[in-house]
Amino acid sequence: MCxxxxxxxxxxxxxxxxxxxxxxxxxxxxxxxVGPMMSFHNKAGRQLVQGLPQQLxxxxxxxxxxxxxxxxxxxxxxxxxxFDSEVLKEELEVMVNEWGGTILFHTQFAGVExxxxxxxxxxxxxxxxxxxxxxxxxVDATGDADFAARAGVPFRQGRKGDSATPGVFTINTSRIQxxxxxxxxxxxxxxxxxxxQCRQIYEFLKNHCPGFERALFMSTGPQVxxxxxRHVEGLHTLKADELVRQEPFPDAIAVGGYPIDxxxxxxxxxxxxxxxxxIAYAIPLRSLVVASPQNLVFVGxxxxxxxxxxxxxxxxxxxxxxxxxxxxxxxxxxxDSEKRPANVFPYELVRARLLADGAxxx
Numbered sequence: 260m261c262x263x264x265x266x267x268x269x270x271x272x273x274x275x276x277x278x279x280x281x282x283x284x285x286x287x288x289x290x291x292x293v294g295p296m297m298s299f300h301n302k303a304g305r306q307l308v309q310g311l312p313q314q315l316x317x318x319x320x321x322x323x324x325x326x327x328x329x330x331x332x333x334x335x336x337x338x339x340x341x342f343d344s345e346v347l348k349e350e351l352e353v354m355v356n357e358w359g360g361t362i363l364f365h366t367q368f369a370g371v372e373x374x375x376x377x378x379x380x381x382x383x384x385x386x387x388x389x390x391x392x393x394x395x396x397x398v399d400a401t402g403d404a405d406f407a408a409r410a411g412v413p414f415r416q417g418r419k420g421d422s423a424t425p426g427v428f429t430i431n432t433s434r435i436q437x438x439x440x441x442x443x444x445x446x447x448x449x450x451x452x453x454x455x456q457c458r459q460i461y462e463f464l465k466n467h468c469p470g471f472e473r474a475l476f477m478s479t480g481p482q483v484x485x486x487x488x489r490h491v492e493g494l495h496t497l498k499a500d501e502l503v504r505q506e507p508f509p510d511a512i513a514v515g516g517y518p519i520d521x522x523x524x525x526x527x528x529x530x531x532x533x534x535x536x537x538i539a540y541a542i543p544l545r546s547l548v549v550a551s552p553q554n555l556v557f558v559g560x561x562x563x564x565x566x567x568x569x570x571x572x573x574x575x576x577x578x579x580x581x582x583x584x585x586x587x588x589x590x591x592x593x594x595d596s597e598k599r600p601a602n603v604f605p606y607e608l609v610r611a612r613l614l615a616d617g618a619x620x621x
Contacts, residue, residue, distance in 0.1 A: 293484050294344065294429055296575040298336040299328055301516025302536040308515065310618035311354075312579035316340060318350050335531075336517060340576070343424065368401065371409045376551040378410060395593040396554045396600065398585055403441050404489035404561035412549050413492040416441070417566065432460050440485040450483040486560075486573065493563025494601070495545035502540040502571055503532070510606045511541035512584035512613065514621045515577035521570045539621055542572060544606060547585050553601035554592070558585035580618065587612050 299308040299316075306313075306328075319325035324346035328338040355362055369389060370382035380393045399406035404414055416439075433456040438445040457479050464471040499519055501508075516539055519532035534540075546563040547556055557563070558581050560573040572581070591612060592604045610620060 293480075293575070294342060296340040296342065297331065298338050298517055298574070299340060299576045300336070300338045301538050302337050302518075302534070304337045305516070305537065305539070307539055307619055307621075308513075308576040308580045310580060310613065310616055311583045312576055313617065315347075315350060315354065315579070316342075318354075319343070319346060322346055322350070324350075341424065368405055368409070371406060373410050373552050377554050378552045381406075396556065396589040398556045398558060398589050399561070400558045400582060400585070402485060402488070402559045402561055404491050404557065405441070406555065407491045407549070407557065407561070408441070408489060410552055410555065412552070412555075414489045415492065416489050417487060430460055430464070433457060435483070440488040446483065446485075453483045454479050487566065487569060489561055490565075490569065491549055491557050491561060491563050493546050493549050493557065495543050495563060497542065497546045497562070497564035497568045497572075499532070499565060499567035499571070502538075502568055503534060505538065505540050508541045508543040510544040511620050512544045512547070512588070512609065513542040513572075513577060513580035514539050514619055515542065515572050515574075515580070516540070517571050517574050517577060519567060519571045521567065540571070541621055542577070542581055542584075544584070544588065544609065547581070547588065548600045550601060553599040556585045556589045556592075556600045558582045583616070583618060584609070584613060587616070 296316075299313070300306050316325060316327060319342055320327050324343035325341060328340050331337060331339045352362060363383075363385065366383050366385040368381065369384040371378060372380045372382075372391075378394075378397050380391050381397065383390050383392060397406065404412070407414055433453060435449045435452050435456070438449045438452075440446055440449070458476070461474070461476045465474050502515075502519070516534070518534055521530040521532075542562075547558060549555065549557070549563070559578050560569055562569075562581065564572070572578070588600050588604055588609050591608055592598050592600050598604050613620060
């Protein structure tokens with residue numbers, strides 16, 4: 260659902276099955292100006308992403324903030340899901356609070372303490388200064404695997420071999436190449452370049468495209484959207500051919516149907532591998548955990564996968580499904596100090612909980 264940088268998963272005093280305290284709510288649909296969501300379905304129109312992501316869309320629809328899943332007008336995939344980003348912010352906050360979470364905005368990850376193959380604490384930086392936070396289990400949903408890098412987890416970076424509402428349009432045109440999202444100086448340059456490109460696109464539309472003569476430039480995202488950076492080296496590295504042939508993983512925790520969509524590093528083209536219309540590929544639990552630290556779970560685009568495979572599952576709906584699975588794994592593992600995500604916590608328990616919460620696992 261929302262991308263949580265760190266979650267302190269504990270049993271509440273009231274006996275709830277979990278209490279999750281996300282330290283930072285950050286979603287590319289609310290912070291980075293990315294939309295619409297695509298896609299909850301495969302090309303044949305079968306809905307593969309359900310569970311908490313679908314609950315979120317239902318809540319947006321009830322508030323008139325999304326039309327739900329609508330046909331993709333350019334037919335790249337079967338459906339897209341437009342949304343009102345301001346209402347999305349509100350609903351994400353409401354859902355976190357309903358699940359017993361505590362939100363801490365404007366917070367950065369400053370450090371991690373690892374001892375004997377376990378994360379003991381993280382250090383956070385915010386307006387109150389530096390604070391040390393402990394938990395039984397941690398979730399890295401930074402997207403860039405920042406937690407992993409600080410904790411000494413092996414990782415790969417980037418591409419191998421390469422250093423709707425009426426009157427509102429989404430123009431999927433800007434592209435920033437050759438900068439490292441894990442370098443704060445290069446990331447800042449990317450943000451400046453992104454704003455320059457957005458202004459250039461707007462001026463082209465206004466001056467040369469009928470119907471845009473009275474268009475107004477409203478805003479740019481307060482943070483640049485990053486497509487890919489680090490991938491942790493987990494217990495299983497997900498590969499593109501496994502998606503294409505629909506590898507029947509015995510520990511599937513999410514299912515997707517989005518094609519393999521690779522932006523050329525030269526900026527000249529998009530390389531797409533369109534899969535079978537009825538495709539339903541799985542994401543294995545083992546791609547969310549590493550050998551050490553044992554009490555660390557990864558979700559989002561930084562999970563253990565190749566560049567090519569990540570080009571398929573990186574999209575918002577599938578990333579949300581992976582997030583639900585990772586949060587569930589961390590929470591269940593935190594209930595039993597003898598069980599560790601890295602030991603591949605009994606899959607049957609994770610599967611049962613995901614199914615009970617409405618997830619589709621194929």
